[in-house]
Amino acid sequence: MTISDKSAVKTIGSRIWVFFGSLKLTLFVLFSLAAFSVVGTVIQQNQPTEFYSGEYGKWAPLILRIGLEDMYHAWWFSTLLLLLILNIIVCTIDRFPPKWKTTLESKADVDARFIKNLLNKHTLILQDKPAFVRERILNILRKKRYKVKEASGAEGMSIYAWKGRTGRFGSDVVHVSLLLILCGVIIGSITGFKDFGAFYEGEVITVPVTELRLGIDRSWHGIPLPKIERQEKASDIQLRLDKFWIDYYESGQIKQYNSVLTLSDSGREIIKGRQIWVNAPLSYKGITFYQSSYGTAYDRVKQAEFLLKRAKTHKTITPPFTALWNTPYDIPGTDYRIKVVGFVSDFAFDPATSTVFPKSAEHNNPAINVEVYKAGKLVSRPWLFYNYADLFAAIPDSDYELVFDSYKGILYTGLSINKDPGTNVVWIGSALMVVGFFMAFFIFHKRIWVNVRKGSLETEVNIGGMINKNKFVFERELSEIVDEIKSGSSGGIKQ
């Protein structure tokens, strides 16, 4: 490689570096992220394919091709985020070291000319002795909580005063906090899991855990690439739903959903009878259980009420009687016994497998499955319909007719089970971000230089300064300092 080649590489390299570190890129990425996110709120996300062809017609293939239907996970959206991260990192590497240096540097030995070149400056002619004037200026600055450093050179005595240096690093704190939040998000997406389940009172479930393994992915041109494989396994943690109920307002609106949970780990009861509700979840070993929804069971009931009629006359011969779920019940005055063994909220039948199943979780067509015994022998097993009484004969070869009159459903609770170890990192990042904002917006780096020198008859004071932002406030503060210097003098003339 010749020298010119090397410098060409270097130029390209430094151009790329400059590109990644530029504020123009920041603006481009921020506006792009904003614009694409707008698209993501207009085009509904994560719908089935048919939805898009129905809604957008000939544009649907394009939408699906680009990934606009799941755009927050599309490769180009991630690329934009990656650009933002690179931009932040390169900017920080570029700007932080020189900023650190200039912020910490404290050049106290300055002459009057240096001060006169500053944007904010004042020149005072005072009658007092230089040493006296210097002492008073030091006191005023210290009283205003400036840190000071003195020097004396050929041009008399000079002072450097500063405060609010941390304000300079507010933006860096914000940038780091943003990276931290993104780290938390990534940790969560790799190691966390989210599960949802419907539970009945008394039911026990085993909580899953995620196991990570390093595997090899060859899906990209057969090239082996490292890949993190996730596997959900049963853990030693078990959860039991003791109770679920709903509180209502007087107006009938729902006030709160409540579940009482008992949690055991490796067979030992750890948490007993803890009540959770919306906004008050239960956490154990990083796994959190949230009250998320509720519903009425579609495949079981608490109890059902029946009537017994004469088949021919349809005349009721017994008062309504109640049979509990899966509990034998002797019908009074007969030698029949029934047992409720099945329920579907929305009856459907699959002829291929001869099975009954609920078409939906809605209670559109409730049907109950009953076993009928005569003298202890099973004689029939009919499905009875709530909406269509006496559709089928329930008890064959008899004068009786069994009618499914009403039922009491079982409420289930919908629990979300989450584990996200990245959440705490996100919160730490968030807190840091707010701190960074306060540093950046409200702590101003103020620097003041003063030169006190002896004129022919009097003392000449040059004072000037800089601030990194908020210059109107600083102008006022500097004038106040100047006024104080003058007012303490035994007779001054301002020039």
Added chain:
Amino acid sequence: MKVIMSLLFFDMAFWFYLATMILYFGYWIFRKEWLGQAATVIAIISTFAISMMLVFRTKESGHAPFSNLYESMAFFVWITSIAYLIMEFKYKIKVVGAFVMSIAFIAMVATSQLPYRFQDIQPLNPALQSIWFELHVFSAFIGYSGFGLAFGMALMYLIKARFEERKTSNFLIDRFPASAMLDELSYKSVAWGFIFFTLGALILGAVWANKAWGTYWSWDPKETWSLITWFVYAAYLHARITRGWRGKKAAYVAVFGFLSTIFLYWGVSFVLPGLHAYASQ
């Protein structure tokens, strides 16, 4: 539930804000000092009236006064007024009042035009019963107000900068503070707004969502629009220090940011579906 007193104070505040706006315009146009003083006094009375409205609303409903669009709009007007009055006392720039109080009055008009069901008090659904929800909304609205003030001053900046560039004089525009001052104050408002917006809309919103639904971020339209707005104001802060972007372009971004805020606040609730759609129910 009885909602008499809060509605009464709202109606009072409505007319006071109209008077405030007219007085600030009067001060701006006719340059009479007494008009300016009257404007400030009526602005304080308006703020008091809307404060009383919020106090009675809290008493009548038994929850923090920002759980639906009607309440939160009044709350927005309240914070905006207080922020403006602080600024007026600190920087003595009363002409800005004509712009800011116009925003406040427009907000009052929009609130009064909401369907009647919003004025009625609804008990809180389970998800809204959380201190995190209250902190979330409280802080987010301070953010909205900061953005609103910045919007007003960015508009003034754009007008003023145009006249300064051409070195033309106009008896109305000459009354504006210098463009450098408007830029600085607009920036300050964004800074305050951005902190509270980030804390309220994004961070506390995420904390609340995590408590209520077990996930701190779900790309729900309201969340996404908060992020869009955040991106726009982040761009504003970077534009202000970018050569070729500072000044006018940055001011346009601040204007654009507030339009995004308005959509985030009103548009999403009515146009886009999602978790926050309860605002329109």
